[in-house]
Amino acid sequence: GLGGLALSVDTEAAYLAVFVADAVCFIAATLVLRGLPEVPPAPPIAAGEPRLAVLRDRPYALITLLNAVMYLNMPLLSLGLPLWIVHRTDAPAWLAAALLMVNMISVVLFQVRLARPVTGPSTAATAIRRAGLLMFAACAVYALSGAPIGTAAAIAVLLAAAVIQVFGEMMQGAGGWELSFALAPDGRHGQYQGFYGMAPQIARMLGPLLLTTMLLGWGTAGWLTLGAAFLLSGLAIGPVVRNAARLPATRVKVPA
Numbered sequence: 001g002l003g004g005l006a007l008s009v010d011t012e013a014a015y016l017a018v019f020v021a022d023a024v025c026f027i028a029a030t031l032v033l034r035g036l037p038e039v040p041p042a043p044p045i046a047a048g049e050p051r052l053a054v055l056r057d058r059p060y061a062l063i064t065l066l067n068a069v070m071y072l073n074m075p076l077l078s079l080g081l082p083l084w085i086v087h088r089t090d091a092p093a094w095l096a097a098a099l100l101m102v103n104m105i106s107v108v109l110f111q112v113r114l115a116r117p118v119t120g121p122s123t124a125a126t127a128i129r130r131a132g133l134l135m136f137a138a139c140a141v142y143a144l145s146g147a148p149i150g151t152a153a154a155i156a157v158l159l160a161a162a163v164i165q166v167f168g169e170m171m172q173g174a175g176g177w178e179l180s181f182a183l184a185p186d187g188r189h190g191q192y193q194g195f196y197g198m199a200p201q202i203a204r205m206l207g208p209l210l211l212t213t214m215l216l217g218w219g220t221a222g223w224l225t226l227g228a229a230f231l232l233s234g235l236a237i238g239p240v241v242r243n244a245a246r247l248p249a250t251r252v253k254v255p256a
Helices: 002-008 012-032 058-070 073-088 095-115 119-142 152-181 189-196 198-218 221-243
Strands: none
Touching: 002 012, 012 058, 012 198, 058 152, 058 189, 058 198, 058 221, 073 095, 073 119, 073 189, 073 198, 095 152, 119 152, 119 221, 152 189, 189 198, 198 221
16 A cells, blocks of 8 residues: 555655655564563473374365465455556556555454454354355456446446455455464464465465466456356365364364
């Protein structure tokens, strides 16, 4: 958001202000982290127990992979959508920054409310399933913006799609984080969180290639393919979570 504003102003002072604001945010985050309570260290690994048990937890690995697909919404917003707006729609280039601001403001206002119902693996799976449906709908609406509909209509369509996307993003974020903690055995949250943390990194690594190929190369078919990937990943979460709950390592119970 701030980067988009700096680009629109296009002055040295604006760019320097962004760097200063970024530095201030890091300082503020450090102060917040210093206020967190200390937790006792994890118990030592028992004799015969593998040091990296997460590598043998196949359901958890599959949940991480499915969420990696869902996390493609991140490079979609920051890379794929701006390129789509500039090259394939009648909308002005500045709209990319405006949609990013809409996303940021929506997360600030609604993320906590949408996350409240997510209280365990079952509700987390439900949230991710709904996220898949919303992301599919967002991709379908984004595809409509590529038609020759004029500037005003393109802006309206892109704004509607961005709103749908951010609600899907918030549901997926809430569900994914709940699963990443709830399905980790006691005392092994560090290695499990480290493994789950690969999901957004995989999306960021592969996203630029996948999104530019699908959206700019395939157009509407690319949007529908991306939406189908979101939808199928969201629908697959439920059965995988129920399977994970049957393993002794996870120690959670998920109602059928």
